[in-house]
Amino acid sequence: MARSTALAPAPERRAAATAAAGARPPTDRATRVVGAVFRGHSALIYLFLYVPIALVILFSFNAGDFAGELRGLSLRWYGEAFGDRFVMKALQTSLIVAFASATLATAFGTIAALALQRVPPALRAVYDGLTYIAIVIPGIVIGIASLVFFVNAFDWFNPLVGSLWPGSLGEAPVLNLGIPTVIGAHVLFTMAIVIVLVRARLAGMDRTLVEASYDLFATPWRTFIQVTLPQLAPAMLAGYLLSFVFSFDEYVIASFVKGQDTTLPILVFSQIHRPPVTPKINAIGTVILTISLSALFIVQLIYRRQTRQARALAEAAAAAEA
Amino acid sequence: MAGQSQERTGQTDVEFRSVTKRFGAVVAVDDVDLRIRAGSFYSLLGPSGCGKTTSLRMIAGFEDPTAGEIFIGGEPVLGVPPYRRQVNTVFQHYALFPHMDVGRNVGYGLRQRRVPREEQERRVQEALDLVRLSAYGRRRVWELSGGQQQRVALARALINHPTVLLLDEPLGALDLKLRKEMQLELKALQHQVGITFVYVTHDQEEAITMSDRIAVMRDGRIQQEGTPTELYDEPANRFVASFLGQSNFFEGELLEDGELAGVRTARGLILWGRRPGSREPLAAGSRATVAIRPERISLAGDPPADAAVDRETATLPGRVLQGTYLGDQSEYQIETDALGPLMVRSINSEGLPAAHFGAGAAVRVAWRARSSLVLGI
Numbered sequence: 056m057a058r059s060t061a062l063a064p065a066p067e068r069r070a071a072a073t074a075a076a077g078a079r080p081p082t083d084r085a086t087r088v089v090g091a092v093f094r095g096h097s098a099l100i101y102l103f104l105y106v107p108i109a110l111v112i113l114f115s116f117n118a119g120d121f122a123g124e125l126r127g128l129s130l131r132w133y134g135e136a137f138g139d140r141f142v143m144k145a146l147q148t149s150l151i152v153a154f155a156s157a158t159l160a161t162a163f164g165t166i167a168a169l170a171l172q173r174v175p176p177a178l179r180a181v182y183d184g185l186t187y188i189a190i191v192i193p194g195i196v197i198g199i200a201s202l203v204f205f206v207n208a209f210d211w212f213n214p215l216v217g218s219l220w221p222g223s224l225g226e227a228p229v230l231n232l233g234i235p236t237v238i239g240a241h242v243l244f245t246m247a248i249v250i251v252l253v254r255a256r257l258a259g260m261d262r263t264l265v266e267a268s269y270d271l272f273a274t275p276w277r278t279f280i281q282v283t284l285p286q287l288a289p290a291m292l293a294g295y296l297l298s299f300v301f302s303f304d305e306y307v308i309a310s311f312v313k314g315q316d317t318t319l320p321i322l323v324f325s326q327i328h329r330p331p332v333t334p335k336i337n338a339i340g341t342v343i344l345t346i347s348l349s350a351l352f353i354v355q356l357i358y359r360r361q362t363r364q365a366r367a368l369a370e371a372a373a374a375a376e377a
Numbered sequence: 378m379a380g381q382s383q384e385r386t387g388q389t390d391v392e393f394r395s396v397t398k399r400f401g402a403v404v405a406v407d408d409v410d411l412r413i414r415a416g417s418f419y420s421l422l423g424p425s426g427c428g429k430t431t432s433l434r435m436i437a438g439f440e441d442p443t444a445g446e447i448f449i450g451g452e453p454v455l456g457v458p459p460y461r462r463q464v465n466t467v468f469q470h471y472a473l474f475p476h477m478d479v480g481r482n483v484g485y486g487l488r489q490r491r492v493p494r495e496e497q498e499r500r501v502q503e504a505l506d507l508v509r510l511s512a513y514g515r516r517r518v519w520e521l522s523g524g525q526q527q528r529v530a531l532a533r534a535l536i537n538h539p540t541v542l543l544l545d546e547p548l549g550a551l552d553l554k555l556r557k558e559m560q561l562e563l564k565a566l567q568h569q570v571g572i573t574f575v576y577v578t579h580d581q582e583e584a585i586t587m588s589d590r591i592a593v594m595r596d597g598r599i600q601q602e603g604t605p606t607e608l609y610d611e612p613a614n615r616f617v618a619s620f621l622g623q624s625n626f627f628e629g630e631l632l633e634d635g636e637l638a639g640v641r642t643a644r645g646l647i648l649w650g651r652r653p654g655s656r657e658p659l660a661a662g663s664r665a666t667v668a669i670r671p672e673r674i675s676l677a678g679d680p681p682a683d684a685a686v687d688r689e690t691a692t693l694p695g696r697v698l699q700g701t702y703l704g705d706q707s708e709y710q711i712e713t714d715a716l717g718p719l720m721v722r723s724i725n726s727e728g729l730p731a732a733h734f735g736a737g738a739a740v741r742v743a744w745r746a747r748s749s750l751v752l753g754i
Binding site (some may be wrong): 270272288 | 459476
């Protein structure tokens with residue numbers, strides 16, 4: 056029962072893998088040429104993908120007046136961007152939208168995923184299909200559909216409330232397009248992302264953990280709080296962050312249902328059409344990119360940690376069986 | 378924890394009354410009656426799909442019987458959810474909570490029952506001491522080896538002082554050496570804490586080593602119930618005889634039933650054998666099996682000219698097909714004209730040269746009629 060038994064095989068296996076990778080079979084000239092061509096091709100693909108983004112970031116540090124030519128480096132345009140009242144207002148709107156839609160999507164998506172566990176399998180397949188459709192459906196369709204829905208609903212709702220509203224309470228509330236409608240439209244597809252992630256986690260979850268909890272005197276509710284929810288937490292957090300990222304930089308849907316409010320992507324897009332285009336746009340773009348990448352980085356960390364734990368458990372079991 | 382066994386000995390801790398469990402068309406447990414004495418180490422033994430795990434899950438409360446009644450500590454438990462039953466389970470793959478450290482895993486049951494914090498801490502440490510993991514309270518469960526995880530699972534269950542501890546093939550995931558160690562450890566632990574253990578396994582050796590009593594199951598029914606010695610020496614039928622240990626089986630027609638029974642085998646030889654105490658009566662003329670354990674047969678180098686069989690002994694000439702030397706013992710495949718192939722195991726005790734007979738050697742095969750059993754098919 057030595058403690059090392061659990062950990063011993065891992066370095067060995069890694070060593071074996073490295074040895075296998077290092078010992079390439081003998082190659083002839085033609086194979087080397089083909090290999091070089093493929094490597095060159097991969098390099099070009101990634102240049103194609105990332106050079107434009109790198110340039111956006113580089114030009115955000117431009118000291119010059121125009122986005123087109125680089126004249127020395129400075130943080131001047133970041134200052135300009137953060138000093139701009141409209142930019143800050145749009146950033147604030149975008150953050151509100153992203154936080155709210157991520158929160159709502161995570162809450163309702165998790166509940167939906169849990170409920171789907173209890174739906175008969177045939178019906179569940181239908182719901183799964185609908186969930187994936189909500190993710191891949193073009194933004195423009197969601198945008199138009201949401202706009203039509205909101206406008207019709209408000210046209211019906213506002214006069215009704217207006218006519219029933221007691222005068223003593225002052226002005227009747229009037230529903231309009233704005234931040235709440237952007238949040239609502241975003242939750243449409245971000246919730247689907249959360250459902251997919253949480254469902255995957257539920258499927259991978261060891262059912263006997265729940266039984267073990269019952270066995271140790273925990274009621275179903277306490278089991279849910281103490282076992283099921285902590286098991287789902289990584290998927291929920293990942294879903295939250297992905298929803299946040301998608302919602303934060305979403306343009307198409309927001310442009311339909313934003314009403315009088317302006318999100319950051321919409322502001323950027325409108326400024327590009329109003330020359331002169333200054334490196335301030337690049338600075339804003341870089342800020343959006345940084346926020347999105349940070350969130351994705353955290354998601355990556357969560358999943359790495361999760362797989363590492365799963366692998367450690369599996370290795371202990373394998374070592375015991377070997 | 379110790380001392381409880383003395384007070385409760387003689388009582389029945391778990392009782393099945395005509396319990397049946399169906400899953401759709403499949404009958405997993407078929408009209409089973411069972412009484413498990415308090416403080417005993419009781420094994421449910423059988424091949425996979427025999428209903429042993431389903432029986433265990435019904436005691437735990439994860440499944441409800443389709444028909445029949447179950448009592449734990451004298452109380453009917455039908456409809457009582459698992460979290461209100463005084464039983465705890467050690468799961469096959471341990472089912473430790475990966476998001477809690479070892480100490481929090483072990484203390485889980487106490488927290489649900491809102492035991493005061495100081496008492497929790499004390500009992501968690503006691504339980505960890507009991508399974509010799511005293512210094513592991515702060516470890517993450519996925520940092521432990523399989524054997525250590527197994528002992529955490531044990532501590533997590535035992536800490537609650539259950540009336541009955543259920544163990545679902547808990548040693549199945551361990552390697553052979555560790556499994557042997559844990560068998561002795563489990564048995565010692567059971568003795569120490571005095572809790573009734575209900576142990577599910579498909580490993581006959583494991584069951585024999587640890588159990589006070591064993592129920593051998595097949596196809597949802599109990600084939601035989603008794604002490605390991607009873608099951609090995611007095612198997613009620615051919616299945617039990619073949620599942621616990623090895624046997625030579627010779628089928629034939631029963632000549633007469635009684636304390637000693639005669640069977641005419643396929644090649645015409647009449648073999649006499651003892652009928653087990655728990656026998657189901659057999660009609661003369663029906664099919665029967667003579668079962669002889671390989672270690673109850675003796676080998677000698679002086680083959681007789683002919684087979685001689687009576688109510689006392691059987692002596693046959695034979696030829697060694699294969700002799701396998703196993704160190705402490707040797708295993709032989711013997712071909713006999715009178716009965717066909719036969720397996721013999723002889724202990725290489727002092728005075729006997731090891732690997733006595735090579736392939737091709739002519740030998741005398743002999744056993745006492747009372748060492749063989751006549752069983753139903």
